[in-house]
Amino acid sequence: MTWSIPLGPLVLPAQFLLLCLSAGLGLWLGERRARRAGGSVERELRWALLVGVVVARLAFVAQHREAYLAQPWSMFDIRDGGWSPWPGLAAAWFCGVMVTRRPSAKRRPVVLGLGVASTLWVVGVAGLLLASPSVQRLPAFSSLTMQGERVDLGQLTGQPTVINLWATWCPPCRREMPVLARAQAERPGVRFIFLNQGEAPATVARYLQAEGLDLRNVVLDLKAEVGRHYGSGGLPLTLFFDAQGRLQASRMGELSRATLQQHLQAIGVR
Known part of the structure; x- marks a missing residue:
């Protein structure tokens, strides 16, 4: 089974929606924790998210660079779904740690936000894989x-x-x-x-x-x-x-x- 969710005229892959949900919940929880202490980490978490997305795309482009050389501008067309998630996740964590290195009071809310987002995404992807039949074959058509x-x-x-x-x-x-x-x-x-x-x-x-x-x-x-x-x-x-x-x-x-x-x-x- 191919998991997808219809939204009006659009049909979006479930993994894409899971990523949006994970990032949104992590951002909300991290900011909520920071505000309780009288601060804000929205900017730091947004930077970490942006860096993670950019690195995930660049890592994929580098891995398949020969396919992009004929049309270099196509590397900016993210509709093709080309991402390398693990480099992107590592980059988001690195950025989150670096931007809170000095204002240490922000570190815990940022780690909370990144931790929730990362955990929810990993568990969600694993759940989608487990929910799919282990072996699917060519259809009898x-x-x-x-x-x-x-x-x-x-x-x-x-x-x-x-x-x-x-x-x-x-x-x-x-x-x-x-x-x-x-x-x-x-x-x-x-x-x-x-x-x-x-x-x-x-x-x-x-x-x-x-x-x-x-x-x-x-x-x-x-x-x-x-x-x-x-x-x-x-x-x-x-x-x-x-x-x-x-x-x-x-x-x-x-x-x-x-x-x-x-x-x-x-x-x-x-």
Whole structure:
């Protein structure tokens, strides 16, 4: 199951909302503790949070720098979800300790805020992992490609498989499609399935022609069954299966070259 929470027209990954909740609660508790002593640590905690976020992003960019070199400005597009959480967490703690080194009266409220935020995030992520089924496999779903060929997803074992759930009306789906198309052309050892959700063949064909996308394995899911099977409330959703058909990673939201590369590593693709 892919955990996500709908907020009006938006569908946000549960881990992102967990991070916001953890940071917000830590900031509130730390500031509340400081105010009881007649002070304030809001500025210190905000700085620690900002430094943690920036370092988490920079660490991810450095790890996948080759994917960003072709389009350096894309490193500023955080919609791709590329973060390295542990360096960011370490940087937030380091900043929090340093900014309270001299005004030691602020140290306890800052440590309280960072401790609550860190603990809540770690426990929450662990809870989401434990709540997910231990082994998920390719769905028992059969449909037709745009060329009228029958495809049975449950039988697609033998090589790593990426299934992208998308629709022509979905802006992030459209933005990430060239990245996926390029990956399909460059990685013949990976099977890419473009599983359109709920649209007529003519609509899909017009979009592919207008965008000049030469994709293989464009499959129609007219009733959006696969999205419901994985508990997805929005698009795009990309699922990464190993050669044995076991789900190893998923991404709710837009992929960049770097985040695609990150998730391909989870299914043994280098």
